[in-house]
Amino acid sequence: MSRTDKYSFFDNVYEVVRQIPKGRVTSYGAIANYLGAKRSARMVGWAMNAAHNKPDVPAHRVVNRQGLLTGKHHFATEDTMQARLEAENIKIKDNQIVAFKEVFWDPNLELLI
DNA sequence: ACACTGACCACTG
DNA sequence: CCAGTGGCCAGTG
Numbered sequence: 001m002s003r004t005d006k007y008s009f010f011d012n013v014y015e016v017v018r019q020i021p022k023g024r025v026t027s028y029g030a031i032a033n034y035l036g037a038k039r040s041a042r043m044v045g046w047a048m049n050a051a052h053n054k055p056d057v058p059a060h061r062v063v064n065r066q067g068l069l070t071g072k073h074h075f076a077t078e079d080t081m082q083a084r085l086e087a088e089n090i091k092i093k094d095n096q097i098v099a100f101k102e103v104f105w106d107p108n109l110e111l112l113i
Numbered sequence: 114a115c116a117c118t119g120a121c122c123a124c125t126g
Numbered sequence: 127c128c129a130g131t132g133g134c135c136a137g138t139g
Contacts, residue, residue: 009135029122032134038122040134045120050136064121071120 009035013047014054016107020061023088024105025097027065034107049074060084067100 012035020026028044037043044062048071051057060081064070069092072081082092091098 027122028120032121037134039132041121041123042119042133043121043135046118046136048120059120062120069120074120 009037009040009043010047010050013044014051014057016111017048017051017057017059017062019107019111020058020105023090024103025061025063025067025085025090025100026105026107027063027067029065030104030106030108031062034111045071058084061088061105063097063100067097067104069095069097 013031016031016034017026027041029038029041031044032038032041048057048059048062051059059071060075062071069081069085072078072095075081082095085092085097090103097103
């Protein structure tokens with residue numbers, strides 16, 4: 001992506017993640033589905049890995065389908081992701097977001113472009 | 114240039 | 127119902 005300036009799947013992922021409202025979270029699959037490639041949920045995660053280069057991308061607001069903080073291990077420290085979520089009033093227990101469905105932000109429903 | 118892997122999810126058997 | 131596997135894009139060895 002560093003060589004290509006044209007929009008790719010990853011760039012679309014970044015744009016969607018940037019639209020996640022504060023205090024809300026979404027899932028890899030939801031983003032992939034929104035982009036029309038629900039089989040590419042894994043790539044969304046990989047995109048997050050590359051998203052470290054993009055400060056505007058709140059990767060901590062992206063969790064897996066169960067609301068588990070699977071990506072926390074990829075942050076600066078294992079507590080970074082949870083701390084950032086808690087700073088946004090999101091409760092976490094056992095690496096799982098409490099009332100996940102209530103804070104879940106589905107781009108397919110709430111972000112129509 | 115080829116093969117493998119990666120923060121996942123949904124479909125089979 | 128539980129376990130296994132395929133699939134998608136991009137990056138790295």
